[in-house]
Amino acid sequence: MLIVFVVALLACNKHSSSLASNPKISCIESEKQALLKFKDTVIDDHGVLSSWGSEPDKKDCCKWWGVKCNHHTGHVTVLNLSSSFPLSGKISPSLLELQHLKYLNLSWNNFSGNYSPIPNHHLGNVSSLRYLSLAGNRFLSGGNLEWLSYFPLLRHLDLTEVDLSQATNWLELVSSNNLPLLEHLDLSGCQLPNPVPLAIPLNSSLSVITIIDLSFNSLSSSVYSWLVNLSGSLVDVNLQGNLLNGSIPDAFGKMISLVHLNLASNEFAGGIPMSFNNLSSLQSLDMSGNNLTEQLDEFLDKLSGSEKSLRILNLGENQLGGALPDFTRFSSLEELDLTNNQLTGPFPTSFQQVLPNLSTLSLSGNRISGMLPNFTVFPSLVTLDLWNNSLNGTIDKSVGQLSRLDYLGIAFNSMKGVVSEAHFSNLSSLKHLDFSFNSLIFNINSNWIPPFQLDTIRLVSCKLGPDFPKWLRNQNNYSQLDISGAGISDVVPNWFWDLPPNLYYLNLSYNQMNGLVPDFSLQYSGYPGIDLSSNRFEGQIPRLPSNVTSLNLSKNNFSGSISLICAITDSQLNYLDLSSNQLSGRIPDCWEPFQVLGIINLANNTLSGKLPSSLGSLSQLRALQLRDNNLSGELPESLKNCSGLIILDLGGNRFTGNIQPWIGTHFAELIILSLRSNKFYGNVPLGICQLNHIHILDFSQNDLSGNLPRCFDNFSALVHRDDSMEENIGLDYIEVRTGDNAYMWGTYLANALVQWKGQEREYGKNLGLLKMIDLSCNKLSGEIPQEIASLVELVSLNLSMNNFTGKIVQDIGQMKNLDSLDLSANRLSGKIPASLALLHFLGMLNLSNNNLSGKIPLSTQLQSFDPSAYSGNPQLCGDPLPNKCPGEEKGPEPPLIATGNEKKIEEEDGDKLITQGFYISMGVGFAFGFWAIFGPMLLSSISGYACFKFLDKLTDWLYVMALVNLARLQRRLQS
Known part of the structure; x- marks a missing residue:
């Protein structure tokens, strides 16, 4: 019913009976009572409307929270009930008495109601409403939006997250004469029907629209035909989180007044069209989370028209390739995000000019290599994120001069060398430090007092030890500390355990720290995770925070009872x-x-x-x-x-x-x-x-x-x-x-x-x-x-x-992945199934100590096992057992007779070619050939496991073949 009340309220705009001359006039009594009735039907768990009341000190409703009045008439003209503490419940019909509203903001509450037709008796004079926001009321349905036609003076309309799934005519309504003054349209996350109708008559009055937000609606490319007609006036377009795919159309390049364009989280492919050169006023461009594959330098060339205006460029989560170009030609650039692309090569050897306003440089998740540059060309840097690249060499001390730096992340690279106080000399604003998973050695004077107070300290696998880092004593406000695998083999000093109350993550694992762990039961503001595993801590398990989320004390020397876990009472573990x-x-x-x-x-x-x-x-x-x-x-x-x-x-x-x-x-x-x-x-x-x-x-x-x-x-x-x-x-x-x-x-x-x-x-x-x-x-x-x-x-x-x-299962040969089979020490009888010979990857076999009989099946595999695999079966015979099967004993070979034995002589001559040198040559040749073919595969992380599994099985086969051929060679040599 919320929509009903809003429409009826704003449609009944009656002419005021008189004007007040007193600038101190208080609110109209009838409107005050209307607001109090509204309060009575609202659920206000957080006391947002506590200033509303009938007490003597609250008699002037124009001074209530969220209410503003006309200074001349006393009528309520503004009602702004948007709050971080949401109201809920129903909307009282008493709001219909507020007939002079120009600004109504009920956003980000939990009001509920379904659209229903507006009763005719509520339709009064045309509303004078300029601003309407029902954003964030997720349980609200806007129906078919016919009610919008009663607000001809509306300039700002925000229905973010209101359910408009039934509004099949939404585009027709906002494109008609009914809203001739509309400048700002926000329909983000409204479940708008798709596809957008292609044949929508556009009225010239829509030339005043400057801001449009249709993000997160699953819209397809059918929306282009409508937007292109608005190209002359649009300043801000947001189509993030839709289903736009294929190539980026020229339609956006025709919006020559664009200042902000957001096409993030769609399915665009390729690059941007040349028409983007026309966007000379563009200040922010967000195309993150698409499938762009263009070379980065070519992409930037097509933005040359906005070199002087562009402030924010976000191209993260794409597949842009090529080397990192010199981007300093964009002289106004403040934020550059190229996270998770396919950029390669080193930083440019020299930057053409200083970027005095660049505050964010995010290049994480690429394959950028080489040394770090001198970052003093970016004196305003606040965020420097180079996480997960292929950078090597040492960290340039110039980074210590970035006095505004808040976040410094170089984790998951191949950096090496010594880190000293000089690297932090002027970083007074630093809050987040992450050097994890590099080969860095901290050589810090024990008396050093850092110029910063860190919130996040992540130095995983950096060498901080063997002594416990004393500079941590001056860090009193961190919420995360991870110095796992840091080579510390010291007793943890008592001062360290006086941990900050805002701590929510502590990881000291994989060191050789020792000593006792004191009482941990101090209440922390968050729900902390604690990892002290793989150290040498001893004594009883300490008292634990009642609100701990995760606890890992494994691989230490703790002793005694574990009953202290019962003191964890917050149930978030x-x-x-x-x-x-x-x-x-x-x-x-x-x-x-x-x-x-x-x-x-x-x-x-x-x-x-x-x-x-x-x-x-x-x-x-x-x-x-x-x-x-x-x-x-x-x-x-x-x-x-x-x-x-x-x-x-x-x-x-x-x-x-x-x-x-x-x-x-x-x-x-x-x-x-x-x-x-x-x-x-x-x-x-x-x-x-x-x-x-x-x-x-x-x-x-x-x-x-x-x-x-x-x-x-x-x-x-x-x-x-x-x-x-x-x-x-x-x-x-x-x-x-x-x-x-x-x-x-x-x-x-x-x-x-x-x-x-x-x-x-x-x-x-x-x-x-x-x-x-x-x-x-x-x-x-x-x-x-x-x-x-x-x-x-x-x-x-x-x-x-x-x-x-x-008997052994006859179809055991179907189990083609068997690597190990042990049926020993049972009372199995009968023959070994012939299908067992089909298990070409069998690396371990034990059939000993049963009652098996008959001949061991012949295969390249079964004869390779040690005789002990078949021992304890007295009636079993055949290779590799010493006892031969009946009929296998051979006498001396008869002398060769030329007449009638040409074929046998030919075979004998052929065997003479198989000498010891032949097998050595065959082995060397195979080794070179094998590594030439399979060597590159082994270096691939993707095919590594498959290759190694193949090699393991191939090795078994080669071993068997070598034994068989070696035995044959020995017989030839002996004869």
């Missing part, structure tokens, strides 16, 4: 890693408050006792890793409520009981399930086969018995190839949540301890590529299910040390 310490005692039963907790890693400690039932309250839990502790008892039934689990690792404990079917039925997203090295008993439940996403299934070293379920072909991720799976299993989590609800995301890289080719290995990197089933060291019996042969993506299968009987 979503990441907890206390693994690889010396923690003991029970896991506390206080998990109910942590409703956003997604990752728990308590592995590699000496925790004991049963799992608390309150763990089952963690409905958002995705990773639970408790391996290598002394935990015992059965798994609590409540755990099945953690249905979002992706990783469940309980290996290396003393858990007992049956493996519950709900592990399969309730954990449908599991990728890693490890229950290895526990005391589980009973059957493998049928429900396990519902784990469609499983990559690692490890039940080894338990007391499981009975037959395996015949449903392993339900493991979809092991049956079908998934090219979308990445090498690492990374789980995103909120690392930091600031006080204003901004988020900084971290990624937890999962790890798993597995038995791989006879050795225990911990995998983190490339874990996503490891697909394995390990059921070894149990008491499982019966035949190996035929369905296991369908697991064509399986890399490792270990069923050793059980009581399996029957």
Whole structure:
């Protein structure tokens, strides 16, 4: 109803009965009462309208917040209720009594209502409204916009985010005589119908429109035909966030009065047309987030007409190429953003002129190389962002003269050399410093007092140590500090732990810091993330901030109980890693408050006792890793409520009981399930086969018995190839949540301890590529299910040390990705399937200690394994075993007889060519040829993994071929 009230209110513009001569006249009593009735129907949770009232000190409504009156008549002419503390509720019809409004601003509130036809009895005299803003009322619908025709004096119309999805005639309404004075039109984010009608009659009155904002409406190129008719008057055009694609049309080049043009976040390709040379008044151009592929120097040449006017140029997030040109010819330039393009080469050797007003230079995410220039040619720089390029050499000390610099970011480059006080000598305005991931050595005097107070300090992998950097003692206001991997091997001084109250991110990881960590329980303004992992801190876990978001204390020497986590009361914790310490005692039963907790890693400690039932309250839990502790008892039934689990690792404990079917039925997203090295008993439940996403299934070293379920072909991720799976299993989590609800995301890289080719290995990197089933060291019996042969993506299968009987699965050759197969120490019988010879990539095989019989199939692979892979099978014969199969024993060859043996003689002569030198030459030639072809591929990060996987398998094949040919060569030489 809001639109109804607004239209009716502004359409009833009655002539005032008298004029007041007193300049101190107060507001009209009837209008005051109308405003009070309006207040009564509004929900005002923040007291925005607290100055409105009937008390004696509030009697003049012209002095109320948001209200302005005519000094002569006392009538309300301005009502501005836009606020950072939004009002909500309904709009009272009492506003209809405010008949003299010229300015109405109800923007950025939460008023709601749907459009309905305007009653005729509300249509009075034509409204005198000049300014109308309903922006930001997202629950408001504007209907078909017919009501706009009642405001002929309107100059400024802002309906940002009002739902206009039903306004199929929006373009016709704003293009007619009904709004002859309209200058400013803002319909951003209004869900405007698309496509725009092509045949719209344009009235000459529209020549006064100067500002138009149609951003974020999913409009297509059909809007051009309308805009081109406005080209003479347009000063500001914003079409950001639409579906404009293809080449940029000449229509924009014809808007010769343009001062601001925003075409960002569309799908434009190529470059800009030559007609952009006509834009001699252009001050800002934003074309970021498109698919522009032009060479940057050619792009800038087409803007030569605006060399003296252009102040802001944003071309970030495109594919612009070429070297970085000399852009100093744009003498008025203040902001230049070329982030995330494909620029290469060094900085220009010399800049033609100083740019006195350049405040922002953002070149991050390119491939700019070479040394840093002397930046004193840009004396007004506030932001210098060179993040993630290929820059090398040392940092020029001239950067220390940029007295206005606020942000200095050179992270992810190849910078080297020493950083001293001279690099910061005059940076009194610096707030953000990021030199991370360079080979920089800080050589700072211990008595140095920096000229700045930093907000962000990120010096990851820079060498600050071995001593703790004393200059940090003078930094009292930082909100982020990351000095991880900085080579610090010192005791952390006590003064450091007096951390700023606005801290929301602290990372000291991957150093060798030691000492005790004091009380951390001070309340911080944000929701801090704390990472002290991979150091040598000791003592008990400190008291923690009650509002901590992420906590990583892993790989230290902390000892004692973990019960202090129960003091985290703000329930915003979503990441907890206390693994690889010396923690003991029970896991506390206080998990109910942590409703956003997604990752728990308590592995590699000496925790004991049963799992608390309150763990089952963690409905958002995705990773639970408790391996290598002394935990015992059965798994609590409540755990099945953690249905979002992706990783469940309980290996290396003393858990007992049956493996519950709900592990399969309730954990449908599991990728890693490890229950290895526990005391589980009973059957493998049928429900396990519902784990469609499983990559690692490890039940080894338990007391499981009975037959395996015949449903392993339900493991979809092991049956079908998934090219979308990445090498690492990374789980995103909120690392930091600031006080204003901004988020900084971290990624937890999962790890798993597995038995791989006879050795225990911990995998983190490339874990996503490891697909394995390990059921070894149990008491499982019966035949190996035929369905296991369908697991064509399986890399490792270990069923050793059980009581399996029957034959090896005949179709095992279908499992073409098998790299490791261990069926040893069972009671398998019969022949080795011939299809086993099809496993060309098999790198480890163990069939020993069974009852296998017959001849080992011939292949380039099976004969390459050590005889021990087949030992303990008395009735097995054939190469590589020493015992030959019946009929394979050969006597001395008969002498050659010329008559009738020409073919045999020819073959003998041919073999004489295969000498030892032949094989050496073949090997050398292959090596050179191989590296000539595959060497460049190995240098490509994209094809690297595929190449290395191919090489691993190729190496096995070459090894087999070498053994076979060497044996043949030796026989030839001996004969």
